[in-house]
Amino acid sequence: MTQPPEPEPPEPELHGVRALVTGGTSGLGFAMSQALAEAGARVALTGRTEAIMGPPVVWLASRASDGQTDQRIVAREFAANPPA
Numbered sequence: 109m110t111q112p113p114e115p116e117p118p119e120p121e122l123h124g125v126r127a128l129v130t131g132g133t134s135g136l137g138f139a140m141s142q143a144l145a146e147a148g149a150r151v152a153l154t155g156r157t158e159a160i161m162g163p164p165v166v167w168l169a170s171r172a173s174d175g176q177t178d179q180r181i182v183a184r185e186f187a188a189n190p191p192a
Contacts, residue, residue: 123148133164
């Protein structure tokens with residue numbers, strides 16, 4: 109007799125949670141941003157330039173659970189005052 113497959117654990121619900129992902133515009137950071145957003149978290153990313161922020165921000169905006177996005181670009185501040 110075959111055992112029925114075990115049910116998969118439920119996905120975590122992160123609605124109402126805010127997450128800040130540094131390095132969230134590419135690689136592992138972006139993968140984490142995606143996972144958090146898909147679980148319902150409100151995700152904020154950091155990036156060094158507006159150019160690299162564009163595609164990840166567009167993707168996250170399309171997945172926003174409440175349909176709202178808030179973009180605050182700090183790249184200009186970073187460019188004007190680079191670390192020593």
